[in-house]
Amino acid sequence: MQPIARLLEIMAKLRSPEGCPWDREQNHQSIKAQLIEECYELVEAIETNDSALMKEELGDVLLHVVFHCQLGREDGVFDFNSVAEGICEKLVRRHPHVFGTETLGTSQEVLVAWQELKKKEKPERDSVLAGVPKPLPALMRGQEIQKKAARVGFDWSSPQPVLAKVYEELGEVEDAIAKNEGVEEEIGDLFFAAVNLARHHGIDAEFACRRAVDKFEKRFRLVEKGYQDRGENMEKASLEEMDRHWEIAKKAVSSQG
Secondary structure, rough: OHHHHHHHHHHHHHHHOOOOHHHOOHOOOOOOHHHHHHHHHHHHHHOOOOHHHHHHHHHHHHHHHHHHHHHHHHHHOHHHHHHHHHHHHHHHHHOHHHEEEEEOOHHHHHHHHHHHHHHHHHHOOOOOOOOOOOOHHHHHHHHHHHHHHHOOOOOOOHHHHHHHHEEEHHHHHHHHHOOOOOHHHHHHHHHHHHHHHHHHOOOOOOHHHHHHHHHHHHHHHHHHHHHHOOOOOOOHHHHHHHHHHHHHHHHHHOOOO
């Protein structure tokens, strides 16, 4: 039996009356969060260039695809084969330069043609901003919204005015804090402006923020370990003392690359 056929059979068995009680209780809503988690675990494996872990995490993502397909089959709305056929048709349809007679010589030409084909396929979308999923992480969603707006010319032509906008938003945050009014909204605007600045420099805002969080965690753990190694209670240390150890940790992390 081919592996995909075996996987489909296993999932059908798990969902059968003789299968697993937990699997039988699940639905599309109950397992959606796990799918997101598995996708992020796959991204982490990709970022660490761990091929063995990547293989495992791809399997976990595939499991969720098969799980949702089994649920769809039980509801009589779709199954694995119809899902696979759908994506096959879409790939052929959206690559006329490969499977048809069109000629597209650059990646940019391909992207433009792809967007035009998407418009024709989804005439129900009433805005150039449509199609960006709301559940996306905020920084990622913000960047995708900005990209779509930029495609119709709603964008600055260089990073300089974007940086000025960041400073402007920061000033509005300061004013809001001074007035104790609208602080959340102004900080949100500051984040959005920072995302725009990242986009103009070709930086993925979501991953840049994640790297910053990872860097903070690595430095903090070094400070924490130092206190543990010395047999000292970090919670009793002053901020000034912790800051001195923080500076040492910064240098250590930087030297590690």
